[in-house]
Every structure is written in structure tokens, then in C-alpha cells.
Amino acid sequence: MQIRRAVILSLAFVAFVAAPFGCAALAQEQEAPPLQRWSFHGPFGMYDPQQLQRGFKIYREVCSTCHSLKLVAFRNLADPGGPNFTEEQAAAVAAEFKVQDGPNDQGEMFQRPGRIADHFPPPFANDQIARNANGGALPPDMSVLAKARGFERGFPWFIFDAFTQYQEDGPDYIHALLNGYTDPPKGFTLPPGAQYNKYFPGHAIRMPKPLSDGQVEYTDGTPATVDQYGRDISAFLMWAAEPTLDARKRLGFQVFVFLIVLTVLLYFTKKRVWHEVLHHPELLEPRPPTEYRRG
């Protein structure tokens, strides 16, 4: 906390110096979502399969009644770097969903239990039905939602984010949104059918508060609170949006080891090659390059 305070103070100073830019950034109308700790933050951060399984449970029991997950297939649940379900478990999940298939030999569409290769079927057949069932608001598809949402970090934070590898503004926003249902402040008139949310742009959100404490049963001793639900579903949605994150960071580490070794070797090669130019230019007679002395 001490360090954080020092950082904030020094940043306030920077913002003061960069007056025209800094002031505008500080005077944000909307409260910024509080930052959470994510297991997948940083160069070695990976998904926590237990958390993804809990998040998936929330999606299945709560979100999936309105929100589709069209780009994710059941087989993805068993992919490495995901919730770590076995293929049998993923097939069992698939079998619980009804998927439209066809046309059959009679030319008719029919419903069948889902297979592991199927994508998650949408809860509504089309956007119009979805709007009609939700008071005119369209529940967005959740496949890339964690990357499609975020918030302005403002100057100078966005510069530091490049160094601290902050990429979790999407999950932070979703977590904050799920915990941001409060009573509207005095003088704020809500349109009919809307709820007040501290973090939703414009504050009037059409989604009723989706989660309350104890709503989803956790069997592994994790506290069943909205705060925890919010973290788990956000982590799950981040995985749904970026299923290759684990593979990316693992390969990234290997690439960095390679590149650093290569760069160091090239640096010394360069030093060696340039040695006589810098220190013995009298030896530099025009000669074909192949004849230059070695060492």
C-alpha cells in the first residue's frame, strides 16, 4: 500500500506537470472499476482451471439463460489451457444441450442432443426473439465479451500499463459491473425497465442484477459471494475470449529466452567486427570484405 501511495503521489506530480493533458484525464465522469488480482496477469500468469470450472458453472446456471456463447465449442472445455474438463465430461455437458440439426431425409430440421464438436447453442433463435424476451435489450454474445469491454485508463496510466502488462481491463470491468448494482443517487431518473449500475456507461443498465450471494453452489469451499462469482465468471469469459492465452505466454517465454541470447551474441559480434574501425582505423585499407582480419 505504501508503494502504491508513493506511485500515486508521483503520478499526481507528473499529471500536474503535464497540466493540459493530466487534468483532463483526472476529471473522469465515471468511476473506474477497482483492479482485481487475476491468475492470468503478467508474463507467467496462466488460467486457474478450478476458477474456470466455477465460472463455467455460473455461465451454465445463470448467464446462459440469456447470453449466447456462439464461438466456443464443447470440445474447447477439454482443451489444454482451459477449464481442464475431461473429454467425457465435455461430451456430457454437450449432451445436456439441445442442438438444431438438419434438414433430414424428409427435409425437416430437428433437435438432437449436442455433441462435443458442436458450438454452444444460443438461448434465442434470433436477435428479435432475444430483444422481445428482454424488454427490448439484446443480451450480447459472450464469446469475446471480455475483450470487447473495458474502460479508459487515461493518461498517464496507459503508459505504465505497457510496462506492467495490464491487459485485464475487460475482466475488471465485468467484475465491477456485476458488483455495481446500487440504488440510484438522488435526482437520477431511471428509464422504465432499467437498473442503476455504478460502472455501466450512462448507469442505466437493462440487465437485472443477475447474481446474489449463495445463488450458485460451490462444492470446493470457495466463498459463494457475488464478489467471488464476479471474479470467477470474468475469468471464465476471459478464457472464452482468449483460449490460447496459456500457450501464448509459454511460447512467449521461449521466444524471449531465444531473442535475449541472440541479441547478446549479436552485440558481441558487432563489437568484434567494429573493433578495428573504432580503434585501429589506420588498418582500414579498402579491401574486399572477405580479406578483413579476424580478431
Next chain:
Amino acid sequence: MSGYSIYKPQNPFMRWLERRLPVASLVYSSFIAYPTPRNLNYWWTFGAILTFMLGAQIVTGIVLAMHYTPHVDYAFNSVEAIMRDVNYGWLLRYLHANGASFFFVAVYAHIARGMYYGSYKEPREVLWILGVILFLLMVVTGFMGYVLPWGQMSFWAATVITNLFSAIPWVGDPIVTWLWGGYAVGNPTLNRFYSLHYLLPFVIVGVVVLHVWALHVVGQNNPTGVEPKTEKDIVAFTPYATVKDVFFTAVFCLFFAWFVFYIPNYLGHSDNYIPANPGQTPPHIVPEWYYLPFYAILRAIPNKLLGVIALGGSIVLLAFLPWLDTSRVRSAKYRPLYRQFLLIFFAVVIGLGYLGSQPPEGGYVIAARILTAYYFVFLLIILPLLGLFETAKPLPNSISESVLREGVPVGASAPPPSGAKA
């Protein structure tokens, strides 16, 4: 400044080939024996970095094109299929998307170096103009590439930018309709942008060949801006320039890899992960970061047509730098006033970049107008006048003299060689 040795093939096959197609001696004289000034600093490695990035963009782009579907109904999902189902598709796409950004990082460094050291001056005018053409081609190619994922920002950026042409009097609207291939941004627009996005990189390759050709005719500029005079001023391209280029390309790749592997969406906009929706305008339409200074100039001017003219002028004016700058001294090192005004100019461009990312209201507009004014005043007034009034510092007689006058380079242990007369 005669070259080193000419290529004499030893191998019988190479002798046979040399008499029929002297490609080996072309490569030898252009990339091995080619004389380069011995005092080039690391700002001169961005040419090699740009060549590398162009190659990387073409290779990743060709593979991405094998999996991409240029259709309004499938484009977004095909990009997501690349991310999820294509082997290492996420790597290809993040390399390509961040590669565009780092291509622009390198080109801005390259342009800034040219302006600082006066690389556009006689006899390098054509070389410089080819560079401005390359930059324009990059801008167009990058913009069309950004449209292809067909997210909200793709769609609205395409709408805003193509609509700029409607500011042209009389023929504006027909031109926009012609660009769109319809009466709104739609499937024909996406299709032609895809086609052109695939074509233009090869046009860039062609102009790069001319750019390198022109460079090899006039030779490289250098930090002193004094042409090499004797053999002491130059070193062979290989191994000296090559090893330096390769080393710094590796350093550049470290930065590039940081973004690709750890913060791949940092430079993008989250709205572009929402599929394009013509019925819903995003609250703020922002282009990619590398266009922000020009976007700020466009919005700073209240009149649409004048704004478009200023936007185009801000880039096209760069092509006239060789004639706008009346000073005969090349390097800013010996031009104290020019150096100050130029560094302010660079700061102004960065400031415009920040303002371009902010909503066009209140103080932001006023700041953008002031900075835009400086941008044009610098190019059109300060630059021509400076050459008439500025007193330059004394120039070194030669490159080797300047190297020796500055003393032994960092890390050196040996005293200056006996042959040197400081």
C-alpha cells in the same frame, strides 16, 4: 568514393552465370562492397528493420489470407476461427496486427532521423520523395487492413475515412459511392479493401526497390551531413553495416515480442471485438494510434473540406521538404536553431497523437488547433526562413575528422591512432 573491389567469380558456374545474368555481382556491389559512412549511428538501422517488418507482414499476411473470409457475414467469425481453430493462428494474427504498429514505429523513427540529419537534401530529393510515397502507401494499406476484421471500429473507421472524400466539391458524393461500391459501406467495400490490402504490399515492395536503388546511387547520409571524401570515411556494407543492422533488428524484435506475447491487445481498441453494426455508432470513433496525429489535424479544423486538405497537406508537404528547407547544412547537429524547432515539432506531433485519441471538445480542440498551427508554421514559414537567418556551427572537414574530434568512442581503451591529425 570509388567502390572496393569488383566481383570476380571463381566458381566456373558463377563465371558462366555472370556473363549471362550478373545478379551475383549486383548483390555483391549493393550489399557487400557497398561503401557506407563509418559514423552511422543506430538511427540508421531502421531501414533494415523496415525491410524486415515488410517481409514479416507479407509472410504472416499471406497465411492469414488463406483462412480469412472477406464477407460481411463471415469476416468477424473467420478472424475468430483463426484465433481459435487454426494452428498458431493466434500467433499469426497478433504478429500481423502488432506488426502493423511496429512497422509504423520503425517508419516514424526512420522519417524522424531523415528530418534530424537533413537526409532529404540535395542530392537525395528523389530518395526522400520515394520515402514519402512509401509512407502514404503504408497508411492506405494499414487502414484497409484495419477494416478487414469487420468489428465496430473497422466499420466506423471505414465509414468516417471514406466519407472524407465527400468534402470534395461537385464530385465528392459520386466518388464516395464509387469507393464504397454501393450507397453505404458494405460487402463490396469489404471485398475491394481486402483485394487492395493484398495488392498494395507488393506495390510497396516495388517502390522499396526504387528507394534502395536511389539510395545506392547517392549513398547514405550520415550524422555529420558531410559527404564521405576519402576511403578513411567509409567502411564496407558487409560486415560492418550488416552486423549492426542485424543486432538492432534483434533489439527491435524484443520490443515487438513484448507486445505480441504479453500485451497483444494493448494497441487495439476493445470495440473492435464487437461485430460491425451499421445501426449503432460507437461513442468515440478512434483510428489506430499511428494515424492519431493526422486525425487530430483533421478534427482541429472546423471546416470539413479545409480539414481534409490539411490532413492531406500534412503528409504531402513532407515531400517538399527538400525545397522548404533552404539551409545548405544538412545535420541538425550543426544547426542549433533548427534543432530546437525540430524537437518541438516532434513533441507537437506526439501531442497531436494524444489529442487525436481524446473526444473533440473543450480544451482538447483548442490545444489541437495550436499544435496544428505549429505543424504548418514550422514546415511553411520557420523552415524556409531558418535557412536564411541561422548561423550554423562550423562543419567538420570530413567524417573521419569529426569522429576523431569527438575523441575515442565509448568503451575504447586504445589511444587515437598515430596517423590521425586531430
